Amino acid sequence: MAKIPHRLILTEDQMPKQWYNLRADMKEKPDPLRNPATGEPVKKEDLYPIFCEELAAQEMDNDTPYFDIPEEVLDIYKMYRPSPLNRAYDLERYLGTPAHIYFKYEGNNTSGSHKLNSAVPQAYYAKKQGLKGLTTETGAGQWGTALAEACAFFGLPLTVYMVKGSYQQKPYRREIIRTFGADIVASPSDTTAVGRSILAKDPDTTGSLGCAISEAIEKATTSDGVRYVLGSVLNQVLLHQSIIGLECEEAMKIIGEYPDIGIGCAGGGANLGGLIAPFMRDKLRGERDPYFIAVEPASCPSMTRGRYAYDFCDTGKVTPLARMYTLGSGFIPSANHAGGLRYHGMSPVISKLYHDGYLNEARSYEQTKVFEAAVLFAKVETILPAPESAHAIRCAIDEALRCKETGEEKVILFGLTGTGYFDMAAYSSFHDGTMTDYIPTDADLQPGFDSLPKVPGVQE
Amino acid sequence: MAKIPHRLILTEDQMPKQWYNLRADMKEKPDPLRNPATGEPVKKEDLYPIFCEELAAQEMDNDTPYFDIPEEVLDIYKMYRPSPLNRAYDLERYLGTPAHIYFKYEGNNTSGSHKLNSAVPQAYYAKKQGLKGLTTETGAGQWGTALAEACAFFGLPLTVYMVKGSYQQKPYRREIIRTFGADIVASPSDTTAVGRSILAKDPDTTGSLGCAISEAIEKATTSDGVRYVLGSVLNQVLLHQSIIGLECEEAMKIIGEYPDIGIGCAGGGANLGGLIAPFMRDKLRGERDPYFIAVEPASCPSMTRGRYAYDFCDTGKVTPLARMYTLGSGFIPSANHAGGLRYHGMSPVISKLYHDGYLNEARSYEQTKVFEAAVLFAKVETILPAPESAHAIRCAIDEALRCKETGEEKVILFGLTGTGYFDMAAYSSFHDGTMTDYIPTDADLQPGFDSLPKVPGVQE
Numbered sequence: 022m023a024k025i026p027h028r029l030i031l032t033e034d035q036m037p038k039q040w041y042n043l044r045a046d047m048k049e050k051p052d053p054l055r056n057p058a059t060g061e062p063v064k065k066e067d068l069y070p071i072f073c074e075e076l077a078a079q080e081m082d083n084d085t086p087y088f089d090i091p092e093e094v095l096d097i098y099k100m101y102r103p104s105p106l107n108r109a110y111d112l113e114r115y116l117g118t119p120a121h122i123y124f125k126y127e128g129n130n131t132s133g134s135h136k137l138n139s140a141v142p143q144a145y146y147a148k149k150q151g152l153k154g155l156t157t158e159t160g161a162g163q164w165g166t167a168l169a170e171a172c173a174f175f176g177l178p179l180t181v182y183m184v185k186g187s188y189q190q191k192p193y194r195r196e197i198i199r200t201f202g203a204d205i206v207a208s209p210s211d212t213t214a215v216g217r218s219i220l221a222k223d224p225d226t227t228g229s230l231g232c233a234i235s236e237a238i239e240k241a242t243t244s245d246g247v248r249y250v251l252g253s254v255l256n257q258v259l260l261h262q263s264i265i266g267l268e269c270e271e272a273m274k275i276i277g278e279y280p281d282i283g284i285g286c287a288g289g290g291a292n293l294g295g296l297i298a299p300f301m302r303d304k305l306r307g308e309r310d311p312y313f314i315a316v317e318p319a320s321c322p323s324m325t326r327g328r329y330a331y332d333f334c335d336t337g338k339v340t341p342l343a344r345m346y347t348l349g350s351g352f353i354p355s356a357n358h359a360g361g362l363r364y365h366g367m368s369p370v371i372s373k374l375y376h377d378g379y380l381n382e383a384r385s386y387e388q389t390k391v392f393e394a395a396v397l398f399a400k401v402e403t404i405l406p407a408p409e410s411a412h413a414i415r416c417a418i419d420e421a422l423r424c425k426e427t428g429e430e431k432v433i434l435f436g437l438t439g440t441g442y443f444d445m446a447a448y449s450s451f452h453d454g455t456m457t458d459y460i461p462t463d464a465d466l467q468p469g470f471d472s473l474p475k476v477p478g479v480q481e
Numbered sequence: 482m483a484k485i486p487h488r489l490i491l492t493e494d495q496m497p498k499q500w501y502n503l504r505a506d507m508k509e510k511p512d513p514l515r516n517p518a519t520g521e522p523v524k525k526e527d528l529y530p531i532f533c534e535e536l537a538a539q540e541m542d543n544d545t546p547y548f549d550i551p552e553e554v555l556d557i558y559k560m561y562r563p564s565p566l567n568r569a570y571d572l573e574r575y576l577g578t579p580a581h582i583y584f585k586y587e588g589n590n591t592s593g594s595h596k597l598n599s600a601v602p603q604a605y606y607a608k609k610q611g612l613k614g615l616t617t618e619t620g621a622g623q624w625g626t627a628l629a630e631a632c633a634f635f636g637l638p639l640t641v642y643m644v645k646g647s648y649q650q651k652p653y654r655r656e657i658i659r660t661f662g663a664d665i666v667a668s669p670s671d672t673t674a675v676g677r678s679i680l681a682k683d684p685d686t687t688g689s690l691g692c693a694i695s696e697a698i699e700k701a702t703t704s705d706g707v708r709y710v711l712g713s714v715l716n717q718v719l720l721h722q723s724i725i726g727l728e729c730e731e732a733m734k735i736i737g738e739y740p741d742i743g744i745g746c747a748g749g750g751a752n753l754g755g756l757i758a759p760f761m762r763d764k765l766r767g768e769r770d771p772y773f774i775a776v777e778p779a780s781c782p783s784m785t786r787g788r789y790a791y792d793f794c795d796t797g798k799v800t801p802l803a804r805m806y807t808l809g810s811g812f813i814p815s816a817n818h819a820g821g822l823r824y825h826g827m828s829p830v831i832s833k834l835y836h837d838g839y840l841n842e843a844r845s846y847e848q849t850k851v852f853e854a855a856v857l858f859a860k861v862e863t864i865l866p867a868p869e870s871a872h873a874i875r876c877a878i879d880e881a882l883r884c885k886e887t888g889e890e891k892v893i894l895f896g897l898t899g900t901g902y903f904d905m906a907a908y909s910s911f912h913d914g915t916m917t918d919y920i921p922t923d924a925d926l927q928p929g930f931d932s933l934p935k936v937p938g939v940q941e
Contacts, residue, residue, distance in 0.1 A: 026493040027559035033486040099487035100567070100863050107560070111634075129589045131865045131900070173860040174571075193905035200859055200908050399660055400633040403560050405591045440591070442902050445653035448660050 025121075027110060029272045031103035037267040038090055040260045041298050042079075043370055045086035046305040049377060051256075051369040052344035055331060060477035063341045071241070072257075073150040073248055076143060079257040086302075088260060090142070091149075097141045097174060101130035102264070106272040107437075111401045113421070120424035121278065122417055124437040125269050125296060126404065131197075132167035134407065134439030135292050136252050139261035140164070143250045144171035153246035154178035158208065158233035160187055161361050162194030163407075163439060164252035169201035182208040182236045186227035194443060208233040215239050215337075229353075230363070231336025238339055253289025254334060254343075254368050262295025269434060270299040280311050280434035282420055286412040287315040287324065287383070288361055290368030296436040297380075304379060314420075315371065315383045316412040318391070320358040320459045323348050323367045324383035326466060329376050331476045332366055342476060345372040351472025355459040359388055359447035360408030365469065384416060387458035391415050392451040395441065407439035408447055485581075487570060489732045491563035497727040498550055500720045501758050502539075503830055505546035506765040509837060511716075511829040512804035515791060520937035523801045531701075532717075533610040533708055536603060539717040546762075548720060550602070551609075557601045557634060558724070561590035566732040567897075571861045573881070580884035581738065582877055584897045585729050585756060586864065591657075592627035594867065594899030595752050596712050599721035600624070603710045604631035613706035614638035618668065618693035620647055621821050622654035623867075623899060624712035629661035642668040642696045646687035654903060668693040675699050675797075690823070691796025691810075698799055713749025714794060714803075714828050722755025729894060730759040740771050740894035742880055746872040747775040747784065747843070748821055750828030756896040757840075764839055774880075775831065775843045776872040778851070780818040780919045783808050783827045784843035786926065789836050791936045792826055802936060805832040811932025815919040819848055819907035820868030825929065844876060847918035851875050852911040855901065867899035868907055 044050055053062035068077035079088065090098070109122040127135035147155055155177060159165030165181040172179040181203050188195055188207040198205045208228045209216035213236045219226060241249035252258065273279060283300055285293030293315055303309035315324055324346045332347040334340040347366040354363045367375075374380040388408070395411035397418075398404070406414060413435040424431050441448065450456040474480070504510055513522035528537035539548065550558070569582040587595035607615055615637060619625030625641040632639040641663050648655055648667040658665045668688045669676035673696040679686060701709035712718065733739060743760055745753030753775055763769035775784055784806045792807040794800040807826040814823045827835075834840040848868070855871035857878075858864070866874060873895040884891050901908065910916040934940070 027556075028493070028561075030490045033488070096487075096570075097863065100571075101488075110556075111560075131859065131863055133902075137863075170859075170863050174863065192909070193902075196905040196909045196912065197865060197902075199912055200856055200865060200905075202860060396660055399591070400662060403557065403591055403597075403630050403634065405657060405660060442593075442653075442657075445656040445660075449652070449656045452656065452659055 025108050025276045028105040028107050029276060030105045031268060031271055033099050035271055036098065036103045037264060037271065038095065039087040040090055041263040041267060041302065042082060042086055042088060042260050043294065043298050043301055044083040044256065046302050047373065049373065050083045051373040054341040054343055055476060055479065057333070057342050057474055057476070060479050071249055073147050073152060075146045076257050079260055080255060091145060094142050094145050098264070101137065103268050104129060106269055109402055112398065115401050116418065116421050116425065118421040118425040119428060119430045120421040121430065121432045122421055123432070123434045125265055126437045127265065128407070128437065128440035132163060132170055133442060134163040134167065135262060135265060135295070136164045136167035137170060138264050139252060139258045139291065140167035140171040142261050144168065144175050144177055147248060148175040148177050152248055154180065154244065155248055155250050156180045156182070156237040156241040157250050158182045158230060158237045160184050160230050160363070162187060162191055162198070162443065165198050166194065167252070168250065169198045169203040172203060173201040179203040180240055181205045182210070182233040184208055184228045184230055184233050191443065208236050210236060212236070213239040229336065234335045235337035235339060253291040254364065254366065256370060258291040259294035259368060259370055262291045263298040265292070265295040265436065266298040266300065269296065278432050279309065281431040282433045283311050283313045284316060284413045284416050284420070284433065284435040286362060286409050286436070286438065287317050287367065287371065288409060289364045290371035292436050292438045294368055294371050301374065301379060313380045314416055315375065315380060316416045317383065317385050318358060318360070318362050318412065319385040319387045320461065321354045321363050322385045323365060324375060325385045328470060328473070329372060330473055331480050332473055334366065342474060343369045345369045346375065348466060349469030349472040352469030355461070357457050357459050359450065359456065360444065362409050362412065386412055386415050387460065389451065389456055389458055392448070392456065394418055404437065405441040406437055407441045408444050410436070410438045413437070485568050485736045488565040488567050489736060490565045491728055491731055493559050495731055496558065496563045497724060497731065498555065499547040500550055501723040501727060501762065502542060502546055502548060502720050503754065503758050503761055504543040504716065506762050507833065509833070510543045511833040514801040514803055515936060515939065517793070517802050517934055517936070520939050531709055533606050533612060535606045536717050539720055540715060551605060554602050554605050561597065562724070563728045564589060566729055569862055572858065575861045576878065576881050576885060578881040578885040579888060579890045580881040581890065581892045582881055583892070583894045585725055586897045587725060588867070588897065588900035592623060592630055593902060594623040594627065595722060595725060595755070596624045596627035597630060598724050599712060599718045599751065600627035600631040602721050604628065604635050604637055607708060608635040608637050612708055614640070614704065615708055615710050616640045616642070616697040616701040617710050618642045618690060618697045620644050620690050620823070622647060622651055622658070622903065625658050626654065627712070628710065629658045629663040632663060633661040639663040640700055641665045642693040644668055644688045644690055644693050651903065668696050670696060672696070673699045689796065694795045695797035695799060713751040714824065714826065716830060718751040719754035719828060719830055722751045723758040725752070725755040725896065726758040726760065729756065738892050739769065741891040742772045742774065742893045744774045744776060744873045744876045744880070744893065744895040746822060746869050746896070746898065747777050747827065747831065748869060749824045750831035752896055752898045754828055754831050761834065761839060773840045774876055775835065775840060776876045777843065777845050778818060778820070778822050778872065779845040779847045780921065781814045781823055782845045783825060784835060785845045788930060788933070789832060790933055791940050792933055794826065802934060803829045805829045806835065808926060809929030809932040812929030815921070817917050817919050819910065819916065820904065822869050822872065846872055846875050847920065849911065849916055849918050852908070852916065854878055864897065865901040866897055867901045868904050870896070870898045873897070
C-alpha cells in the first residue's frame with residue numbers, strides 16, 4: 022500500500038455537497054427547546070423573530086439526515102476547504118507510539134478557526150431571506166472574525182458586540198473584524214438599553230459575554246429586518262460543522278483507515294459534534310463502535326461535573342431553555358482561565374449523546390497540562406495550536422501513550438480547531454511560569470447550580 | 482474542459498523533488514561577490530566562516546540547474562506544502578475583468594509566510610554539518626519565526642536578535658519565537674561588543690536591522706560551531722524559494738494555463754525570484770515570453786530609483802559586496818512605512834535579470850494604495866494579506882483592470898507571500914485615516930548613494 026501522506030487534502034470534487042444531521046439517526050432525540058415561562062416546547066415559528074427561517078427549520082429538524090449545502094455556500098467553502106487531514110508522523114515518532122495519530126486542521130483560514138464553516142451559511146441564509154443585517158457577540162474574537170468575513174462576502178451589515186475587556190486587550194482582533202467592514206462595539210455600550218443600564222450601575226465594567234449577548238439580541242430585535250446569530254451550541258451549527266467530519270470520513274476512506282478513537286475539545290460542542298458526526302452515525306446505526314472523548318477545561322467542567330438539566334443558553338436569560346449538561350447560566354469561569362471553552366452549558370445534541378452513552382467519555386484537563394502539550398505539538402508538528410484545540414492534543418497524546426504501553430496500533434483522530442496566533446498572551450504566561458491551574462470546589466460550583474431555572478411541568 | 486478549481490493543491494507525490502537554480506540558464510551570470518578591501522571575487526571557501534559548506538556551495542553555483550531537495554527537508558515541506566494555487570474567481574467577478582487571476586498562497590503555515598521554505602533547508606544543512614547553533618536577526622518577525630520553527634524541528638539552538646523597537650511593539654511575535662524554543666534577544670543588547678558599544682552611546686535606542694545583523698554575526702563568529710543565516714537576498718535563498726514557482730508550474734500544467742504576467746513583491750527578492758523561477762527559465766531558454774513585474778514600496782524604491790552598483794548587503798558593512806540595485810547601505814526607510822520590504826538592496830540575481838531586461842518592469846506603489854487593495858482583497862477573497870503581499874495584489878488588480886479595458890483574457894499570476902495577522906497596527910492606521918504616504922525626494926536619497934563603497938578596480 023502506498024505510504025499515507027503527511028497531509029491529505031481532498032479535491033474540490035471530493036468535498037461533501039451535503040451536511041449531515043446527527044439527530045436523524047438518534048433513536049432518542051434531544052429534548053425539545055422550551056419556553057421558560059410556560060414550559061411548553063418551542064415551535065419553529067417561535068424562533069423566527071430570532072433566526073432566519075431556513076436556520077430555524079434546520080434547528081428543529083430531527084428527521085432529515087442530509088441537507089444540501091447551497092451552491093453559494095460551497096463556492097465560499099472552496100476558497101479555504103477542503104481542509105487538510107494530517108497524519109502526525111513526527112508526533113508519533115516523538116512519542117514512540119504504535120498508534121496512528123490523525124488531526125483535522127481547521128486553522129488555515131483568515132478567521133483562524135472552524136467557526137467560518139457555520140458563519141458562511143448563517144450569513145447566506147440571512148441574505149437570501151432579504152434581511153438587512155445581523156448582530157452577534159464575540160469574546161476572544163474567532164466567531165466575530167468569521168462572521169465578519171462571511172458578511173463582507175455577502176454584503177450584509179453586521180454589528181459585533183465585543184466584550185469590553187477583550188476589545189481593549191485584543192486591539193488586533195478588533196481591527197481584523199473592522200477590516201472586513203463590520204461595526205464593532207465594546208460591550209457594555211450606550212447603543213442599547215441593557216448596555217446603558219449596566220453602565221449606569223458600573224461605568225468601569227469590562228463587560229461579560231452574557232452582557233454582550235443581551236446587547237446583540239436587543240439590537241437585533243429592535244431593528245427592522247435584523248437577526249441575531251450564534252457560533253456554537255445550536256443544532257444548526259453542529260449541522261454546518263459536520264463538513265469537518267464528512268471530509269475526514271472521505272479522506273480516511275481513501276487511505277483505508279477508520280478512527281478507533283475520536284477526540285474533540287468541547288466548549289459549546291459544535292466542533293466536536295461536527296468532527297465525529299459521520300462516525301457517530303455509524304455507531305448509532307450499529308455498524309461501527311468508535312470510542313469518543315469530549316475534552317474540556319477543569320476550570321469550566323460542564324460535562325464532567327455539570328448537571329443534565331433545562332437551562333438558559335445565555336447568561337442574560339432571554340433565550341428559550343435547552344436541556345443540556347450545564348453548570349448553570351450563572352456560572353462564571355475563573356479569571357485565571359486563559360483560553361476559550363468558557364461556556365456554561367453544552368450542545369443539547371452532544372449532551373444527549375453523552376447522557377445515553379454514545380459519546381463515551383468526557384475528560385477535563387488543567388490548563389498547564391494543556392499548554393505543555395501545545396508547545397510540544399508546535400515544536401514537533403510545526404503548527405501553533407489554539408489553547409482550545411490543545412485540549413484535544415493533550416488527550417490524543419495521552420491516548421497515544423496508552424497505546425505505547427499496550428502495544429495497540431489504534432487510529433486516533435482529533436480536531437485541531439484553530440491557530441494560536443491570537444493567544445500569545447496565554448503562551449507568554451505559560452513560558453513565564455505565571456500560569457496557574459484552578460479546579461473549582463463543589464462550593465464554587467453551587468451558585469451556578471442555584472441559578473438553574475424551574476421549568477413549569479418539567480423541573481420544579 | 483472541467484472547471485478550474487478555486488484552489489488547486491498538488492498531492493505530496495506531485496510536489497517537486499528538486500529546487501531550480503535560475504543562474505544555470507542565465508547566459509550572463511550575476512557579477513561575483515567581492516571582498517570590500519581587495520575588490521577580489523570571493524571564493525566558496527571564503528564563505529565557510531559565515532555559511533555552512535553546502536549552503537556556500539549553493540551560493541556560488543552558477544551552473545547546476547537542479548538541486549535535489551534532501552529527504553529530511555521534503556518531509557518537513559510535506560507538513561505544510563504543497564501550498565494552494567488559488568484562482569481568484571471572486572476578485573475577477575468584482576473587477577469585471579476577462580483576465581484569469583491566480584495567486585500562490587504561502588501564508589498557511591505557522592510562520593505565516595514563505596520564509597519557512599528557506600529556513601528548513603538552512604537549519605537542515607547546519608544540523609548535517611554538525612553545527613552547534615545558528616544566529617539570525619529579525620525585524621517584523623516572520624523570518625525569526627520561520628527559522629525558530631525549523632531549528633525546533635532539528636533540535637538546533639538558535640539565537641534571534643530582534644530589533645528592540647519590534648521586540649517591544651510586537652510581544653506576541655516574540656512569544657511565538659520563544660514557544661519554538663529559540664533565545665530571543667532585544668537588539669542592541671549587552672551580549673555582544675557591538676551591542677554594548679551602541680548602548681553606551683545611546684542607552685534608549687530602539688535599535689535597527691543593521692545593528693541586529695551586526696550582533697547576530699558577532700555572536701556567530703565568536704561562538705564555536707555557530708553560523709549566521711539570512712532569510713532573503715542570497716542566491717541560496719532564491720534557490721530554496723523556487724519550490725513556490727515549481728509548484729505553480731506543475732499546477733498550471735494540470736489546469737492548462739500559463740502566466741502571461743508574473744507579479745511579485747520585492748524586498749530582498751527571494752519570494753519574487755522563487756515564484757517566477759520556472760517561467761523565467763522558459764524565457765531565458767527562448768521558449769516562452771511572460772511579462773514579469775517586481776513591485777516595491779514608493780518609500781523604499783531600490784529597483785525603480787536605485788543604482789546598479791556594488792554595495793554591502795548589510796548596514797553594518799561586514800558582508801562581502803554584491804552588485805545589485807541599491808539605495809546604498811546607509812539608506813534608512815521612512816518611519817511612516819508600515820510593512821516590510823525595507824531592504825536597501827535587491828537580490829543580485831533579480832537585479833541582473835532586471836538590468837538585462839528579462840525582468841520587464843519594476844513598479845512602486847504608495848502604501849495607502851496598497852492597503853486599499855489589501856482590504857478589498859480580504860473582503861472579496863476571504864484572505865487577509867500581509868502588507869508586503871498586498872503590493873503584488875495592487876499590481877495584479879491594476880493589470881486585471883487594464884485587461885478589462887483592452888478585453889484581453891490574460892493569465893495573471895501573483896505571489897501572496899503571507900498573512901496580515903501580525904500587521905493589524907498598520908491596518909488600524911489605514912482604517913483610522915492616519916496612514917500617510919511618503920515619496921523620498923532625490924535629495925532624500927542622496928545620503929544613501931553617498932554611502933556606496935569604492936571598490937578597488939571596480940567602482941572607483
